[in-house]
Amino acid sequence: MADILSDMNRHLNNEQNIAIGIIINTNNDIFVAIRPDGKSYAGLFEFPGGKVEADEDIQDALRRELMEEVGIYATKIEDFSVEKSVVSESLCLILHFFLVTAWEGEPFGKEGQTTQWIAANTLIPDMFPPANQDVILKLQSDIIHLNKNNQ
Numbered sequence: 001m002a003d004i005l006s007d008m009n010r011h012l013n014n015e016q017n018i019a020i021g022i023i024i025n026t027n028n029d030i031f032v033a034i035r036p037d038g039k040s041y042a043g044l045f046e047f048p049g050g051k052v053e054a055d056e057d058i059q060d061a062l063r064r065e066l067m068e069e070v071g072i073y074a075t076k077i078e079d080f081s082v083e084k085s086v087v088s089e090s091l092c093l094i095l096h097f098f099l100v101t102a103w104e105g106e107p108f109g110k111e112g113q114t115t116q117w118i119a120a121n122t123l124i125p126d127m128f129p130p131a132n133q134d135v136i137l138k139l140q141s142d143i144i145h146l147n148k149n150n151q
């Protein structure tokens with residue numbers, strides 16, 4: 001019994017935090033990359049980001065990933081949403097999405113990945129991994145409300 005419980009615990013605890021940056025400019029364009037061959041969700045769009053290391057602060061992880069992957073230093077980061085993605089019985093991703101609204105440098109595909117700025121309201125949720133889909137709908141709805149309030 002104890003063995004079964006400890007086994008269950010190990011599985012339940014197998015969560016991996018992921019820090020993800022939605023880089024948005026003042027025109028409401030979003031910086032996206034295409035996930036390369038050989039990675040999970042290859043060929044789909046992603047927002048830059050990656051795995052949080054043990055004992056690393058999530059926003060520090062985001063700053064590190066953004067520097068490694070797209071060559072920017074993020075200076076303004078806001079919480080946006082947290083999503084769970086169950087990969088298998090023994091792995092669950094906790095995806096921490098942040099808005100990145102100010103940065104130093106100009107983002108580019110530093111690891112050779114294809115990148116693009118896309119108007120937020122034209123992003124197609126189906127072209128991203130499943131965990132991103134609600135995030136994109138929320139982003140688009142927030143932007144519509146923001147624009148209405150500014151009129």
Ligand SMILES: Nc1nc2c([nH]c(=O)n2[C@H]2C[C@H](O)[C@@H](COP(=O)(O)OP(=O)(O)OP(=O)(O)O)O2)c(=O)[nH]1
Nearest residue numbers: 018020040046047048049050051085093129131132
């Ligand atoms: N970067 C990123 N990962 C995402 C998004 N949506 C989503 O489900 N994921 C998943 C895919 C991966 O299983 C996981 C972590 O992503 P990753 O492959 O970027 O991790 P990493 O940069 O640390 O890369 P690596 O060291 O494993 O090569 O999060 C997203 O928008 N951006």
Ligand SMILES: [Mg+2]
Nearest residue numbers: 048049050051
């Ligand atoms: Mg990554």
